[in-house]
Amino acid sequence: MSDVPVLRLGSIGPDFEAETTKGPIKFSEFAAGSWVVLFSHPDDFTPVCTTELGEVARLQPEFEKRGVKVIGLSANDIASHDKWISDINEVGNVDVQFPIIGDKDRSVATAYGMLDALDKSNVDAKGLPFTVRTVFVFDPKRIIRLTLSYPASTGRQFDEIIRVIDSLQLGDKHRITTPVNWKKGEPVIIHPSVTNEEAKTLFPDFKTVKPYLRFTSEEQGKTIV
Numbered sequence: 001m002s003d004v005p006v007l008r009l010g011s012i013g014p015d016f017e018a019e020t021t022k023g024p025i026k027f028s029e030f031a032a033g034s035w036v037v038l039f040s041h042p043d044d045f046t047p048v049c050t051t052e053l054g055e056v057a058r059l060q061p062e063f064e065k066r067g068v069k070v071i072g073l074s075a076n077d078i079a080s081h082d083k084w085i086s087d088i089n090e091v092g093n094v095d096v097q098f099p100i101i102g103d104k105d106r107s108v109a110t111a112y113g114m115l116d117a118l119d120k121s122n123v124d125a126k127g128l129p130f131t132v133r134t135v136f137v138f139d140p141k142r143i144i145r146l147t148l149s150y151p152a153s154t155g156r157q158f159d160e161i162i163r164v165i166d167s168l169q170l171g172d173k174h175r176i177t178t179p180v181n182w183k184k185g186e187p188v189i190i191h192p193s194v195t196n197e198e199a200k201t202l203f204p205d206f207k208t209v210k211p212y213l214r215f216t217s218e219e220q221g222k223t224i225v
Contacts, residue, residue, distance in 0.1 A: 115132070
């Protein structure tokens with residue numbers, strides 16, 4: 001059996017030290033007091049990855065508005081990342097500013113379960129697995145709040161990751177949850193822990209669909225302390 005711990009929602013993200021395109025980091029210091037998105041890609045100078053990292057660079061102002069730091073990772077060295085960034089910038093018409101971890105020995109990828117040895121199409125010349133398209137979202141306490149894993153052949157939808165962060169941040173501040181396909185600004189669900197009596201005060205406009213399903217506007221939700 002592997003000694004690598006299984007990371008689940010609610011786990012504390014393992015600390016690590018690594019070289020990045022922005023210099024060396026200690027993850028606990030990088031992440032301290034901030035929301036963080038850590039995402040891996042299979043390989044530099046590959047088509048899907050080039051489009052993905054360009055999209056993350058395009059969306060970086062949206063992450064920053066939400067107080068979110070973004071950091072990438074793959075099993076390449078920093079020299080490779082540095083050369084590839086110019087391609088990303090050219091193809092996406094962007095300016096990559098977020099750090100990318102050089103994890104050639106796969107130590108961080110192993111600690112975070114970012115390797116999939118079952119995908120025989122996603123290996124290097126020596127047969128070692130590349131990292132898959134994994135996403136971890138951490139809150140300011142470095143608690144894992146979201147995990148996603150995509151196959152190498154499929155690019156991710158980073159707008160969805162921002163949508164989930166909006167939901168998590170709103171729910172952490174206020175006693176609400178969010179329904180299917182919710183987007184920022186749309187009605188939210190009153191948390192089951194809020195009684196109807198409390199809801200009458202906190203959400204004057206709330207609507208009961210079922211006793212366990214009560215909607216209110218996001219603006220009303222923001223009145224909760």
